[in-house]
Amino acid sequence: MSTQPTTDRPTGPARTATVLADGRELVYYDDVLGDSGYVHTTHDPRPLPDRFGPDGYAAGPRMRRDPLTGEWVPMATHRMNRTFLPPASACPLCPADPDAEYADGEIPDTAYDVAVFENRFPSLLAVPGEDESVQDDTVVGEGLWLDAPAAGRCEVICFSSDHDTSFAQLDTRRVRTIVDAWADRTEALAALETTQEVFAFENRGREIGVTLPHPHGQIYAYPYVTPRTEQLLTQATAYHRRTGRSLLRDVLDGELAHGRRVVLTSEHWVAYVPFAARWPVEVHLAPRRDVLDLPSLTDAERDDLARTYLRLLRGLDRFFVDPESDEPIPLPYIAGWSQAPAHDPRREHARLHLKLFSVLRAPGKLKYLAGSESGAGAWVSDTTPETVATRLQELLA
């Protein structure tokens, strides 16, 4: 498929958009503005069929609504065949190498800074022309078995072309490019008719179930408001009705006034261990200004975020120390951006924040979600937020 690349440079990094051989979108974001940036090869030489064509592989995943919780559950059966922990020589996220035997990489160019593309094995996918209406398959009762296309989108964001680095090892300029890419994708995905919520996240470490060691994250556009955001909006709406105030504003002001759990502050950002943290390590990072989503951040807030987030991650990578080697243990973590939903009328009650947590509770020991957490959804913490905050305050001082 021949494509005409479109390159434009608004205020953020250089952006080059193209299309992969099977029709998926790919966007390069480069650190350097202007002519000193890369001129990207946009041709994907792989003989892949159009994913939506007669030989295409893209069956639209479906989702069902759990009548007991009201939550939607996408069912993406084709994900069982996806790549598992490949070496750098067969990594689909590494830049293309024309001399290599492996020729199924997702990045057509031999160099890039940040690249975003549609996941080849998506759990959410809008298929053009598909009937998006909700089907009711209920046989007894009413509205119990609702089924619909999981018509969203799953994107992969490569943070670096270096297979062996990690987010915490990037420089601030690169992190600023990533922040711009997150904001740009949020804007683009929120504009899709099917999108209700955009969630940008990173899973780091094998302990979290990462199948590709190459430093990357994901961006999901859900066709529904996620359960966590739904809960948060329910609480924030009720709090506003009762007090006339903003729940998330008051939470941040409360943490700042109290101070005991604040672990890092900068001109525009505050990191704290939340009052009722449930994971062995958990930190929230929030802007000082009321902001609904990543696209609303100013240049100064984005620059400061790049610096502050790196400081936080580097502190977290020293949180646990291997008792035998005395070396710090790179923290396995999940970090995800909570943003206002795209269209929900309650969106004004949301407030941008990053939630980062780890399943590691001690060197070599993972927290398993056992009976109480998995079975009853009832969390029991193995530590106190103040203990976690004390350790982080030492590391980030």
Ligand SMILES: [Zn+2]
């Ligand atoms: Zn790689």
